[in-house]
Amino acid sequence: MKAGIVVFPGTNRERDMAIALRRAAGTEPAMLWHRDTELPALDLVVLPGGFSHGDYLRSGAMAAHAPIMSAVRDFAARGGYVLGVCNGFQILTEAEMLPGALLRNAGMRFLSQDCHLRVERDDTPFTRGWREGDVFRAPMAHGDGNYVASEEELDRLEGEGQVAFRYSRADGGLADDANPNGSARAIAGVFSADRRVCGLMPHPEDLVDPLMGGEDGKPLFDGLVESFR
Amino acid sequence: MTTPARPVDGALAREFGLSAEEWDRVLGIIGRTPSLTELGIFSVMWSEHCSYKSSRVWLKTLPTEAPWVIHGPGENAGVVDIGEGLAAIFKMESHNHPSFIEPYQGAATGVGGILRDVFTMGARPVANLNALRFGSSDNPNTRRIVDGVVRGVGGYGNCVGVPTVGGEINFHPSYDGNPLVNAMTVGVARQDRIFLSAAAGIGNPVVYVGSKTGRDGIHGATMASAEFGEDADAKRPTVQVGDPFVEKLLIEACLELMATDAIVAIQDMGAAGLTSSSVEMAGKGGVGIELDLDSVPQRERGMTAYEMMLSESQERMLIVIRPDRTEQARAIFDKWELDFAVVGHLTDTGHIVVRHQGRTEADIPLAPLADQAPLYRRPVAPTPAPAPLGPLTDPVGIEGALIRLIGCADLASRAWVWNQYDSTVGGQTVRRPGGADAAVVQVDGTRLGLALTTDCTPRYVAADARTGGAQAVAEAWRNLTAVGARPLAVTDNLNFANPEKPEVMGQFADAITGMGEACRALDFPVVSGNVSLYNETRKPDGTTVGILPTPAIGGLGVLEDASRAVGLALRPDLDLVLLGRTDGALGQSLWLREVHGREDGPPPPLDLAAERRTGDFVRARIGEGTVVACHDVSDGGVLVAVAEMAMAGDVGCRLDVPPSGLAPYAFWFGEDQGRYLLAVTDGAALIEAARRANIEARLLGRSGGDGLTLPSGATISVPRLKTANEAFFPALMDR
Amino acid sequence: MTKVRVSVMLKDGVLDPPGKAIGHALQTLGFGNVGEVRAGRVIELELDEADAAKAKAQADEMARRLLANLVIESFTTEVLS
Amino acid sequence: MTKVRVSVMLKDGVLDPPGKAIGHALQTLGFGNVGEVRAGRVIELELDEADAAKAKAQADEMARRLLANLVIESFTTEVLS
Numbered sequence A: 001m002k003a004g005i006v007v008f009p010g011t012n013r014e015r016d017m018a019i020a021l022r023r024a025a026g027t028e029p030a031m032l033w034h035r036d037t038e039l040p041a042l043d044l045v046v047l048p049g050g051f052s053h054g055d056y057l058r059s060g061a062m063a064a065h066a067p068i069m070s071a072v073r074d075f076a077a078r079g080g081y082v083l084g085v086c087n088g089f090q091i092l093t094e095a096e097m098l099p100g101a102l103l104r105n106a107g108m109r110f111l112s113q114d115c116h117l118r119v120e121r122d123d124t125p126f127t128r129g130w131r132e133g134d135v136f137r138a139p140m141a142h143g144d145g146n147y148v149a150s151e152e153e154l155d156r157l158e159g160e161g162q163v164a165f166r167y168s169r170a171d172g173g174l175a176d177d178a179n180p181n182g183s184a185r186a187i188a189g190v191f192s193a194d195r196r197v198c199g200l201m202p203h204p205e206d207l208v209d210p211l212m213g214g215e216d217g218k219p220l221f222d223g224l225v226e227s228f229r
Numbered sequence B: 001m002t003t004p005a006r007p008v009d010g011a012l013a014r015e016f017g018l019s020a021e022e023w024d025r026v027l028g029i030i031g032r033t034p035s036l037t038e039l040g041i042f043s044v045m046w047s048e049h050c051s052y053k054s055s056r057v058w059l060k061t062l063p064t065e066a067p068w069v070i071h072g073p074g075e076n077a078g079v080v081d082i083g084e085g086l087a088a089i090f091k092m093e094s095h096n097h098p099s100f101i102e103p104y105q106g107a108a109t110g111v112g113g114i115l116r117d118v119f120t121m122g123a124r125p126v127a128n129l130n131a132l133r134f135g136s137s138d139n140p141n142t143r144r145i146v147d148g149v150v151r152g153v154g155g156y157g158n159c160v161g162v163p164t165v166g167g168e169i170n171f172h173p174s175y176d177g178n179p180l181v182n183a184m185t186v187g188v189a190r191q192d193r194i195f196l197s198a199a200a201g202i203g204n205p206v207v208y209v210g211s212k213t214g215r216d217g218i219h220g221a222t223m224a225s226a227e228f229g230e231d232a233d234a235k236r237p238t239v240q241v242g243d244p245f246v247e248k249l250l251i252e253a254c255l256e257l258m259a260t261d262a263i264v265a266i267q268d269m270g271a272a273g274l275t276s277s278s279v280e281m282a283g284k285g286g287v288g289i290e291l292d293l294d295s296v297p298q299r300e301r302g303m304t305a306y307e308m309m310l311s312e313s314q315e316r317m318l319i320v321i322r323p324d325r326t327e328q329a330r331a332i333f334d335k336w337e338l339d340f341a342v343v344g345h346l347t348d349t350g351h352i353v354v355r356h357q358g359r360t361e362a363d364i365p366l367a368p369l370a371d372q373a374p375l376y377r378r379p380v381a382p383t384p385a386p387a388p389l390g391p392l393t394d395p396v397g398i399e400g401a402l403i404r405l406i407g408c409a410d411l412a413s414r415a416w417v418w419n420q421y422d423s424t425v426g427g428q429t430v431r432r433p434g435g436a437d438a439a440v441v442q443v444d445g446t447r448l449g450l451a452l453t454t455d456c457t458p459r460y461v462a463a464d465a466r467t468g469g470a471q472a473v474a475e476a477w478r479n480l481t482a483v484g485a486r487p488l489a490v491t492d493n494l495n496f497a498n499p500e501k502p503e504v505m506g507q508f509a510d511a512i513t514g515m516g517e518a519c520r521a522l523d524f525p526v527v528s529g530n531v532s533l534y535n536e537t538r539k540p541d542g543t544t545v546g547i548l549p550t551p552a553i554g555g556l557g558v559l560e561d562a563s564r565a566v567g568l569a570l571r572p573d574l575d576l577v578l579l580g581r582t583d584g585a586l587g588q589s590l591w592l593r594e595v596h597g598r599e600d601g602p603p604p605p606l607d608l609a610a611e612r613r614t615g616d617f618v619r620a621r622i623g624e625g626t627v628v629a630c631h632d633v634s635d636g637g638v639l640v641a642v643a644e645m646a647m648a649g650d651v652g653c654r655l656d657v658p659p660s661g662l663a664p665y666a667f668w669f670g671e672d673q674g675r676y677l678l679a680v681t682d683g684a685a686l687i688e689a690a691r692r693a694n695i696e697a698r699l700l701g702r703s704g705g706d707g708l709t710l711p712s713g714a715t716i717s718v719p720r721l722k723t724a725n726e727a728f729f730p731a732l733m734d735r
Numbered sequence C, D: 001m002t003k004v005r006v007s008v009m010l011k012d013g014v015l016d017p018p019g020k021a022i023g024h025a026l027q028t029l030g031f032g033n034v035g036e037v038r039a040g041r042v043i044e045l046e047l048d049e050a051d052a053a054k055a056k057a058q059a060d061e062m063a064r065r066l067l068a069n070l071v072i073e074s075f076t077t078e079v080l081s
């Protein structure tokens, strides 16, 4: 799998992402700069976490207009796969490559803790490393992860299978106390309509090594590598 | 030159914080009446903060050397050898007063400042810690300050992407009007790529990079408001606001530049920004420096030389660069969209010369500015020895006391705090907050682990500063040991009240004496640090209250293999063994405070030889791989430590050894030092080995089930413990 | 030089966590007669454009392109001077 | 019921990182004539108070006590309806 990681000013989880991709793929991902206007030949583009442009206006808003984003959009339109994690997810919604928006956490505080995610479908390159209904642990670290969309939009997303992950209890059950940031319908991650673009708030890339507390996040990367074999 | 509304004279100098004698010295050095800018330069360079005039004589007594120390105090941060050609670079610094005035920005800029001290030496910052002291949890103001400080620490660290992995928090009324915010940063660099601040190369350009200069925090403490004529209001000192986004860019740009051979010397602009950085760089290099302020990137219009020299705008660095590399360097800063300006050059005059709009605003010889800086041996009064405790009773029982203790302000779970700190960014965090006695981060690309902790028990220091100072060092050493790390060195942050009071100076001197003794006994030298004095509050009736003396210790240790680090989480079916001697020391204990409402008695004594012996033994057992979990015994005593292990692992424990020869409360809650709890499969073997090493050891119990069973047979379930432990912060903060 | 202010608010019906938190805090402080609270952003811009109408049109364009996220937010612009 | 708007801006001279970043982003997007940009917050409150002057006075009090951080920010209040 040939993966590229986009670095915006203020991106700070590009190294974490590179570690996870390298572990899974055995090859070094390419680092891409936000001002680039063309992409090299790639299977996957990743927008990692951080605070692009300080997240000062709205998280991801300024990065969504970066020169590289036209290339990323074209790449997805031509059949490429795009993953956005945390700030990357925010950027993808701001760029309207994914539906919805991410508001301040309901509790108004930055949250850095482990959460459980339930896999909503397993027939995509992003989720094929799991079975539908599987639950895995992932660290989350964000202040703006509260997923919103209109009720009609949410109904449509659910109807068309665009929900990728939900916050759940360890046993897969949904509950308010297992939805740390107040996201609508406990949505933690979504797909684009063609399921080539996926975004999620928590950080599977930070849980790919037993030394760091587990390998719960590894199936995401292993599944992607499988898809491009 | 700028004409102030008032002449520069002794009276103005006094307002700038210079004594009459210091003012005379200024006149002697300059040989004429100084300009306002010159007065400003002298006053900040000779301030307590920059000159360490009250503390230097005592700081010099601390041990600072060991074979593994690469740079001790004197550089921007301490540097130690961690193996594999790598160095850990670390330091702690306070931002106490700003955090009282504006908790969010005060704490945030504190984090920003200490990060710069570390990456200015060529290190990529890999971890942050924060040692916080707040006023009483009953004080309505405390909540606002906790909220702002925690948001500020997180807001800055999370954005720059450096994980915040540890720290400590105390509450005490002495901090009501003067919270302490001590931030520590640890970075990693290659030993052959460490950057220092001594300027060299006559004619070399001096480059300013980072954010623009504004009127932030100019001489806040000393500048009277009306001195500057018409638009005084616009020029009043303003609170410094941090921009962690720019800091992140600055880190990346500096590290990119540091991979080239362009840099001759580099220094962050900390307190008194342009003044202290230029004076120190030139002074250390024994050269002169000339600055042209017209080239300084400015955020505001009409800034004077005085304002630019004293501005404390954040996220700025000063670099002496090779002239043939200037354009290469500029390209790097352009890429990161940061200001880059040549603002001066080095000279052979030995003077700092500041020019602005065609005028010479300052011309000061650097050698006397440094050599004749004031140095005081202030009078000291010893702290009176605390009276012994006398007989005690046990009014609430063991179970009642345990529940009370683990729910109290100083022992309650800090999860509410660390859950606001990104502790995993970087992908190297092996032990997060709450998981072990010290945080552990792996050094990227190696198997090495860095173990990190901050410690101080201010109530011990207040009762007996020498013991308390030693205890803080010993506890840090013990926390590193308890994860299996080899303790290497210390950074400190000495927070005290007014040094002009002999009893405060006595605390200071004694604490340093104790710290020095412990550092020597434990081979744990001090490689960097910071002093914060005058931490006191004036009350409405005119009297002042000083803070508890708080010499915060930041400890760093190394593990050759990070996967060998042990945490404190108990697992089922293990023997729990207590190492170290228990005499039931209850003076200054939390049990005494929480159960009897008393804060008196002597603090627990320290036996540094036993400390070392026990710690070395524990580290060796962890290195062998026979220890499943380990926790040092500190605040609250043995039973609190057992409860913490149980809560971390969601596993109970049956404690079946009745304490021998001591009242049960003294055994369970005494705060005797130098003790560890180890969870192992074969307790008998461990106890035998300990005895051979001349270390007291006893089997305390066996883990399993879901509750703590006391020798009396009473059982407290782990969920009940957790409920009691986790209530404090949400109840205080989320009302 | 014209100064323009762009105010950006969440659309009606979109949950507003900051607004809710502020309303709650005001109640706690004893301001009992506070009803709904909505929180938003203001951006004040100096534009190098003498004509007020043109400046406003430019600000509208900036709001549409960057300052507001029209999926969840609406904006108003006003010329200040 | 009176609707009030409280606008909170950083005081002059206080560094405004969001304003700076937004200005920069607008420039990059091609809005070349953008000068200084300052970013602030607006809070719109419904007050159970019929008298406009009283409502404004209450909003001022709320701003002083909670909505603005007077160490670095200043505020204005206006009655909307």
Ligand SMILES: Nc1ncnc2c1ncn2[C@@H]1O[C@H](COP(=O)(O)OP(=O)(O)O)[C@@H](O)[C@H]1O
Residues within 6 Å of the ligand: B130, B131, B132, B164, B165, B166, B167, B168, B169, B414, B417, B418, B421, B432, B433, B434, B435, B436, B437, B439, B454, B455, B479, B634, B635
């Ligand atoms: N301000 C803080 N920030 C991050 N972690 C903290 C903070 N305060 C305490 N902690 C963490 O909470 C745990 C318990 O702290 P403490 O009671 O001081 O431990 P010990 O007594 O073993 O030194 C440690 O993991 C520590 O790093």
Ligand SMILES: [Mg+2]
Residues within 6 Å of the ligand: B168, B454, B455, B456
């Ligand atoms: Mg501690």
